[in-house]
Amino acid sequence: MKPGSDIDTSQVEGNASPEVKHTLLSALQLSHVSRSTGKPFRGFETEFASRLQLTEVSLLSKTEEPEKFEGRVVVQVIVDEEMRNEVGTMHGGCLAMIIEMHVSSTHVCLALIWMRSCSPMPIYVLRASTGAFGVFGVQQSLNIMFHSPAMPGDKLRIVSTTLALGSRTRSGRCEVWNVTRHRLVASAAYINMVPSEPSKL
Numbered sequence: 590m591k592p593g594s595d596i597d598t599s600q601v602e603g604n605a606s607p608e609v610k611h612t613l614l615s616a617l618q619l620s621h622v623s624r625s626t627g628k629p630f631r632g633f634e635t636e637f638a639s640r641l642q643l644t645e646v647s648l649l650s651k652t653e654e655p656e657k658f659e660g661r662v663v664v665q666v667i668v669d670e671e672m673r674n675e676v677g678t679m680h681g682g683c684l685a686m687i688i689e690m691h692v693s694s695t696h697v698c699l700a701l702i703w704m705r706s707c708s709p710m711p712i713y714v715l716r717a718s719t720g721a722f723g724v725f726g727v728q729q730s731l732n733i734m735f736h737s738p739a740m741p742g743d744k745l746r747i748v749s750t751t752l753a754l755g756s757r758t759r760s761g762r763c764e765v766w767n768v769t770r771h772r773l774v775a776s777a778a779y780i781n782m783v784p785s786e787p788s789k790l
Contacts, residue, residue, distance in 0.1 A: 647662075684739070
């Protein structure tokens with residue numbers, strides 16, 4: 590952890606190092622910077638990211654293959670009125686955005702300045718915890734299945750884990766559980782890739 594940091598990692602469970610937890614907590618608290626003006630701004634993605642609470646960061650042996658590891662990241666969020674649709678349940682687009690925030694970053698960057706994602710987070714955890722450089726990638730594919738509605742006031746628990754991690758392409762899964770109503774809200778699978786280095790002309 591950086592000296593003088595006011596980010597407290599002690600409330601985040603899991604066996605990942607304090608440095609990895611600190612990096613992920615920092616990612617949720619950063620403000621976007623406009624590429625056109627270079628000035629900070631708060632868009633809707635940043636607004637929703639600030640409501641996510643990081644609760645667990647772990648590096649675990651895979652149940653099916655104990656010699657392999659997986660990254661696991663858990664966040665929680667309370668559904669509020671700004672997230673609901675016209676019939677009073679959580680909007681599917683809002684839930685999809687939160688899942689996308691948890692599964693892949695739409696911002697191409699090797700650091701955390703441009704990203705607010707939670708689900709490349711398990712990829713970062715796995716790479717950083719095993720000695721590889723933790724790089725967030727860009728999303729190639731995101732498939733979501735909706736299972737049940739969530740209502741304002743419901744607490745959601747979003748669990749992401751890595752599946753496979755290659756040199757350029759990584760995959761993982763995400764489940765959104767309704768802690769209040771004890772049911773699965775949505776599940777997702779994704780493929781994420783490391784972007785190419787910028788061309789040097």
